[in-house]
Amino acid sequence: MSTVDTARGAAGAGPSLRRRSRPLEIIITALLVVAATVSVLTTIGIVMSLVGPTLGFFQEVSFVEFITGGKWTPTFSDKHYGVLPLVVSTLLSTAVAITIAVPLGLGSAIYLAEYASDSARRTLKPIMEILAGIPTVVLGFFALNALNPILRDIWPGGEPPEFQNLLVAGVVMGIMIVPTIASLSEDAMSAVPRSLREGAYALASSKRQVAMKVVVPAAISGIVASFVLGLSRALGETMIVTIAGGLRSDRVTFDLSEGAATMTAFIANIGQGDLPVGTLDYDSIFAVGALLFVFTFVLNAVSIRMVRKFREVYE
Structure with a gap:
C-alpha cells in the first residue's frame, strides 16, 4: 500500500474514531461537572449550616x-x-x-x-x-x-x-x-x-x-x-x-x-x-x-x- 493510500485511510478513519469517542467524552464531562457541582454545593451547605446558629450567638454576645x-x-x-x-x-x-x-x-x-x-x-x-x-x-x-x-x-x-x-x-x-x-x-x-x-x-x-x-x-x-x-x-x-x-x-x-x-x-x-x-x-x-x-x-x-x-x- 502506498503512502497516499495510508494517509487516505487514516483520514477516513478519523471521523469514525471521533464519533466513537464522543459518548465517552460526554460521560466523562458529565462526571466532572457533577464532581464540581457537589464540591460547590458542599461548601454552600457548610456555610448555611454555620450562618444560622452563629447569628443567633451574636444576638446574645457582643462581637x-x-x-x-x-x-x-x-x-x-x-x-x-x-x-x-x-x-x-x-x-x-x-x-x-x-x-x-x-x-x-x-x-x-x-x-x-x-x-x-x-x-x-x-x-x-x-x-x-x-x-x-x-x-x-x-x-x-x-x-x-x-x-x-x-x-x-x-x-x-x-x-x-x-x-x-x-x-x-x-x-x-x-x-x-x-x-x-x-x-x-x-x-x-x-x-x-x-x-x-x-x-x-x-x-x-x-x-x-x-x-x-x-x-x-x-x-x-x-x-x-x-x-x-x-x-x-x-x-x-x-x-x-x-x-x-x-x-x-x-x-x-x-x-x-x-x-x-x-x-x-x-x-x-x-x-x-x-x-x-x-x-x-x-x-x-x-x-x-x-x-x-x-x-x-x-x-x-x-x-x-x-x-x-x-x-x-x-x-
Missing part, C-alpha cells in the same frame, strides 16, 4: 467581646465568651507545626527531586507518604504517651511541661504534614524543565546551586501551594490537639509547655451531644467554627494570589 475577650468559659457558671485564648493556642500550635514541617518537607523534596537516584526515589517516596495515612488519633496518643515523656525528661531545668501541652502537639502536627509538603514540593520540582538544569550545569554550577538557585525558584508556585496546604491542615487538625494539647481555655497563654484548648479541640470536646440544641452554649460551637472557616478561607485566598503572582514570574 467585640467575642474577638477581644481573654476568657472562654461558656460551660462554666461564670460564663465568658472571649475566643482569644482559643485563637492564640491554635496559632501557637500551628506555628510549631510549620516550623517543624517546612524545613523537613522542603529538604526531603529537594533530596528526592535532585539528589536521589530513580530507584531510591521510587522506594523512599511511598515510604514517606505512609506517614500521611496514619490516623491522627494514633498520632495524638503517640504524642501523649511516647513523645511527651521524652520531652519531660530532657526539659532543661525548671518545671517540666504539663502532661498535655501545645509544644508536643505542635511537633507531632508538624511530623504529620511533612509528607504533604514534601510530596507536593517534589512534584513541583520534578516538573521543572530539564533544559533549565542543563543550562545551569553548562555554566559550571554545582548540584547545590542548581537545586537552590534554579529548581526551587522555578517551582516556587507549587512549593508555596504545598506550604499553604500543610498550614491549612495543621490549622484544622482536631484529634492531635484534643488528645495532646489540653482543654484549658480560661486564659490566654503563650507558654508552649502549658496545655491549652485550640478552636478545633473545643469544638470536638463540647460538640459531643451533652449541650441542648438551641442554647447559647451550643451556638458557641458554630461561632468558633465560623471563625475557623474564615481563617481558612482567608489563608486560601492569600495563597491563590501568591501562587498566581509567582507563576506569572516564572512562566
